[in-house]
Amino acid sequence: MTEAPIDAADADRKVVENERAELREFIKGLSPDDIKSGNWFTKLSAQAMSSYSHKVDWQYFQERYEGVPADAIVDQRIKMAARYAALEGGLSAGAYSAAVIATLGSLGGASTATVPAAVATMMVDVAFITRLQLRLAYDIAVLYRVPLDPSDPDDMWKLIRVAFTIKSGEVVREGVVKAVPVIVRPLIKRFYSGAVLTAAKGLPVVGKFLLQRNIIKIGIPVVGVPLAVVLNRYTTLLAGRHAQAVFRNEARVIEVAEGLSKRSQHPQLMLWVAWLVIRANRKMADDEALLMRHLVRLVREQHQVVDEQFAHLVDIDPAEVWQRIDAEPGDLSDILDVADRVATVDGAVNAREKAVISELRDRCR
Numbered sequence: 117m118t119e120a121p122i123d124a125a126d127a128d129r130k131v132v133e134n135e136r137a138e139l140r141e142f143i144k145g146l147s148p149d150d151i152k153s154g155n156w157f158t159k160l161s162a163q164a165m166s167s168y169s170h171k172v173d174w175q176y177f178q179e180r181y182e183g184v185p186a187d188a189i190v191d192q193r194i195k196m197a198a199r200y201a202a203l204e205g206g207l208s209a210g211a212y213s214a215a216v217i218a219t220l221g222s223l224g225g226a227s228t229a230t231v232p233a234a235v236a237t238m239m240v241d242v243a244f245i246t247r248l249q250l251r252l253a254y255d256i257a258v259l260y261r262v263p264l265d266p267s268d269p270d271d272m273w274k275l276i277r278v279a280f281t282i283k284s285g286e287v288v289r290e291g292v293v294k295a296v297p298v299i300v301r302p303l304i305k306r307f308y309s310g311a312v313l314t315a316a317k318g319l320p321v322v323g324k325f326l327l328q329r330n331i332i333k334i335g336i337p338v339v340g341v342p343l344a345v346v347l348n349r350y351t352t353l354l355a356g357r358h359a360q361a362v363f364r365n366e367a368r369v370i371e372v373a374e375g376l377s378k379r380s381q382h383p384q385l386m387l388w389v390a391w392l393v394i395r396a397n398r399k400m401a402d403d404e405a406l407l408m409r410h411l412v413r414l415v416r417e418q419h420q421v422v423d424e425q426f427a428h429l430v431d432i433d434p435a436e437v438w439q440r441i442d443a444e445p446g447d448l449s450d451i452l453d454v455a456d457r458v459a460t461v462d463g464a465v466n467a468r469e470k471a472v473i474s475e476l477r478d479r480c481r
Contacts, residue, residue, distance in 0.1 A: 154323025
């Protein structure tokens with residue numbers, strides 16, 4: 117990545133310093149217990165997304181990048197966030213000393229109303245990177261037009277999982293080897309090593325997880341500024357690439373669902389056939405579940421079809437689907453297209469899916 121011109125670099129630094137000043141005020145409102153318990157993350161995530169999600173939507177980006185494809189905008193947003201993270205790492209590096217480790221251990225004895233200065237400096241860095249990556253993931257979802265409502269607990273948890281690679285830590289670690297320079301790889305692997313947070317949805321639990329993960333920047337005090345800069349830059353870069361992979365894939369699945377619904381002449385039958393193909397091998401990939409959710413939504417919104425019997429299905433009976441197909445007159449080529457697209461949404465077509473599609477083709481003829 118080429119270096120930004122002097123004026124652009126100055127502008128970046130000004131943005132970072134303004135953000136740090138804002139977060140210092142936020143940290144002043146925290147107690148030592150907020151930090152130890154992880155409740156700082158609950159407060160920060162609310163502060164980070166409340167006004168931001170109202171201001172930033174797809175139109176917001178179109179006004180700034182008119183006519184530019186989403187992939188190109190996402191790439192620029194990720195690179196910009198990585199620059200900000202590196203700058204902030206350099207400014208915060210003074211906090212990463214043995215003195216901070218000692219102060220962390222004494223949090224329990226601190227005044228309930230006062231966070232020690234050394235810890236406050238460290239928390240500015242942690243809060244900066246946390247808010248940066250959370251908003252970056254949200255930007256990427258918006259750019260790919262993946263619907264996310266931060267006021268909805270499920271959507272917010274989805275955003276958190278993606279932004280901080282929670283539950284996907286193994287995947288990130290596997291991809292790290294090729295994504296960063298050779299000299300940095302051991303450091304990045306160490307950052308992502310350890311237990312991966314999978315089950316608990318409590319925001320304080322996430323706060324404790326993120327704080328523990330960031331302690332590596334304090335654990336090697338002799339490295340100083342280069343360590344903080346490198347870790348901030350590359351962990352933000354990797355988080356952005358991970359969010360891009362997740363939300364771009366979801367956008368792809370939504371696009372498939374929209375195309376199928378738009379072309380369908382038999383929307384109700386389409387749902388039954390799609391589900392029959394998905395359940396052919398008794399397993400269901402995440403992309404298949406996602407496709408089905410959007411197909412049901414689109415059929416309801418675009419065709420005003422609500423199938424209560426389908427909604428209450430436990431085990432789908434192929435004979436019932438064949439009966440429905442046999443009862444339909446006319447051209448059923450759109451149904452064949454549905455089966456083909458559904459079977460490939462999660463990758464290569466397997467043998468059981470092929471068998472279902474083969475029988476479907478015979479019946480549609």
